[in-house]
Amino acid sequence: MRAVIMKSPGDVRVEDRPDPVIEEPTDAVIRIVAACVCGSDLWPYRGADDVHDRWMGHEYVGVVEQVGDAVTTVSPGDFVVGSFVISDGTCPICTAGYQSRCVNAEFVDGGIGTQAQYARIPYADGTLVATPSYPDEDLIPSLLAASDVFGTGWFAADAAQAGPGKTVVVVGDGAVGLMGVLAAKQMEAERIIAMSRHADRQALAREFGATDIVEERGKEGLATxxxxxxxxxxxSVIEAVGTQESMMMALRACRPGGHIGFVGVSHDVEIPGGRLFMGLVHLHGGPAPVRRYLPELIRLVMERKVDPGRVFTTQLPLEEAASAYAAMDRREEIKVLLWP
Amino acid sequence: MRAVIMKSPGDVRVEDRPDPVIEEPTDAVIRIVAACVCGSDLWPYRGADDVHDRWMGHEYVGVVEQVGDAVTTVSPGDFVVGSFVISDGTCPICTAGYQSRCVNAEFVDGGIGTQAQYARIPYADGTLVATPSYPDEDLIPSLLAASDVFGTGWFAADAAQAGPGKTVVVVGDGAVGLMGVLAAKQMEAERIIAMSRHADRQALAREFGATDIVEERGKEGLATxxxxxxxxxxxSVIEAVGTQESMMMALRACRPGGHIGFVGVSHDVEIPGGRLFMGLVHLHGGPAPVRRYLPELIRLVMERKVDPGRVFTTQLPLEEAASAYAAMDRREEIKVLLWP
Structure with missing residues (x-):
């Protein structure tokens, strides 16, 4: 089969790899129907993370081809959405709803990689959720979004306790930030302030439910x-960048007693204890336990209540993965879907 | 009147100061019945905070002497417990329950100082709570504890979501940590693990409800x-120290999805974003909004359900304040009550 490999920072290729097979009784092998490039894939692409011949991709929807003997909740032929983190679904951390830190957790990329034609998914029962029926073609991007970017934005909004009567600030206008806007809107937040300096992202933020746009950054942005x-x-503040600047903005933009949901992958962030202490905020975040939210997110998409797939500003064949990375790196596209 | 003044680090004296008077219609003047030395008073004492002729003390119980025209909830003769932070009780931050960051918040020490015979309390309605009747003498230490140390331990346990079925780790065996143990017990935590290396504090922790004591620190402590x-x-983890070491222990001791309540005043603490991100914990803390909890804490004390006053291992006349500071600095006493 064909799979996307990052040979080294900036060097993305599509290569042949062996078709995956069932290795454990809890595995499923799925045919990938759609995959995509994540903002977090840009960290190694830009050299911020070490990378060498890395099998890429952790967002996916697909059709189950084969299951191991112990798999009970999905069957061959099912259309499934999976989390970007493998989870067994049965440990105390999973049952408490934090599947992304399951005692058997494993990030999908690296060992597996879903920017490919097929993938072996361990702990299929704990990781995959089948849709109630085979989705219409036009819903596939939105279901794919649920696998990570929408699920992560949803978690951020939930961690930030977005809800009726609340004012929510979204720091970051990348795909996750935009999904945070959509999630906050679904949660009936009263006012959603998106911080964005890009016209195309501002427009999408407004369509997703932003009531205000703040273009300024730093002190001026905070003053606004x-x-x-x-x-x-x-x-409520959603932090969807993962830099020192964005985390400090989140801390400063949140009122005492407020909630910050942070999902930007922290790179060299140091949170000053004294600032956090005097802030008296709630801080919760990390790798989103998307699996917890998948049944609800799938329902919202299948009932056409939300359209998170709009975050994919372009779609390309898997073979053109290198162009997808390059376009996202240049911020020409918000997010690129790949068809295997 | 007599008042405790820290002239410079380590130099505590009792000096004459003018009796306070009503300055604003929202003020009350109270006669201090009991005050005490806080662990946080030791930071300036040891030179960690700049200090020069500082009027000390922020924990207090007393009897109302006089009130301004706008005060409606307390009257002369009432026995009152007050928070260590002045709060107006009416701003959106107060009404949300975060009175310690009221828009008109003011820390009691510095400008006011309750290690004294009298004190002017601004925003009396938002800061003071009257007991239902004049308390028995033996309850006074416990009511005094509610003013900060018990209220702070309670907030930490609440922020850590201590409750039925929960295992709670308490990092720090100072007065606040011990109060965290007591609070977690009241909240019906199943298991309370106190980290302590001092026999006297271990004994008190056990009396307050600790089920396990961990003596080791660092890696060994974490392994246990x-x-x-x-x-x-x-x-649930209660962080009641305020150092880098204690905060890192709290982060490492908390399971994914768990809650850390931190109330140690952060001194030079830097929280590594990557560690926090992968921890997937909830972090909440800061200056405790004691005023929110005072009615409940007063009820528990008046009904003799709890005895937080046991944290005062000695009691001295106000005139001997210097000895009180010295004994706490040497960790000979957990906490010292001062009788004006």
């Missing part, structure tokens, strides 16, 4: 947010 | 906690 929140800061 | 929690870490 304070103005919009009676000087108090927001009830 | 993992052993005690099936390798997962605790559901």
């Amino acid at each position: 947010i304070r103005e919009l929140t009676d000087g108090l800061g927001a009830h | 906690i993992r052993e005690l929690t099936d390798g997962l870490g605790a559901h």
Whole structure:
């Protein structure tokens, strides 16, 4: 089969790899129907993470081809959405709803890689969720989004306790930030302030439910947010970047007692304890336990209540993966879907 | 009147100061019945905070002497417990329950100072709570504890979501940590693991409800906690020290999805973003909104359900404040009550 391999930073190729097979009784092998490039894939692409012949991709929807003897909840022929983290679904961490830190957790990329034609998914019962019926073609991008970017934005909004009467600030206008806007809207937040300097992203943020756009960054951006929140800061802040600057903005933009949901992968972030102490905020984040939310997110997509697939601004064949990475790296595209 | 002044680090004296008077219609003047030395008073005492002629003390119980025209909830003659932070009780931050970051918040020490015979309390309605009747003498230490140390331990346990079925780790065996043990017990935590190397504090921790004591620190301490929690870490962690070491222990001792309540005043703490991200914990803390909890804590004390006053291992006249500071600095006493 064909699979996307990052040979080294910036060097993405599509190569032949052996078809995966069932190795454990809890495995499923799926045919990938759609995959995509994640913002986090850009960290190794840009050399921020070490990378060498890495099998890429952790977002996926597909059709089950084969299952191991112990698999009970999905069957060959099922259309499935899976989390970007493998989880057994039965350990105390999973049953508490934090599947992304399952005691048997394994990030999908690296060992598996779903920017490919097929994938072996360990712990299929704990990782995959079947859709109630085979989805219409036009719903596939939105179901794919649920696998990570939408699930992660949803987790961020949930961790930030977005809800009725709340003002939510979204720091970061990447795909996850935009999904955070959509999630906050679904959670009936009263006011959603998107921080964005790009016209195309601002437009999508507004379509997803943003009521206000703040273009300024740093002190000016913070001053605007304070103005919009009676000087108090927001009830809820979604941090969807993962830099020191974005985390500090989140801390400063949040009112005392408010909630910050952070999902930007932290790169060299150091949170000053004194600032956090005096902030009196709630801070929760990390790799999103997407599996917890999948049944609800699939329902919302299948009932056409949400359209997170709009975050894919272009779609390419898997063979053109290198172009997809390059376009996202140049920020020409928000997110690129790959058809195997 | 007489008041405790820290002239410079390590130099504590009792000096004459003018009696306070009503300055604003929202003020009350109270006669201090009991005050005490806080662990946080030791930071300036040891030179970690800049200090020069500072009026000390922020924990207090007393009797109302006079009130301003706008005060409606307390009257002359009332026995009152107050928070260590002044709060107006009416701003959106207060009404959300985060009074310690009220828009008009003011820390009691510095400008006011309750290690004294009298104190002017601004925003009396938002800061003070009257007891239902004049308390028996033996309850006074416990009511005094509610003013900060018990209220802070309670907040930490609440922020850590201590409750039925939960395993709680308490990092720090100072007065606040011990109060965290007591609070977790009241909240019906199943297992309470106190980290302590001092026999007297271990004994008190056990009396307050600790089920396990961990004497080791660092890697060994963490290994023991993992052993005690099936390798997962605790559901709830109370951080009651405020150093880098204690915060890192809290982060490592908490299971994914768990809650850390931190109330140690952060001194030069830097939380590594990557560690926090992968931890997937909830982090909440800061200056405790004691005012939120005071009605409940007063009820528990007046009904003799709890005895947090036991944290005062000695009691001295206000005039001997210098000895009180010295004894706590040498860790000979856990906490010292001062009688004006």
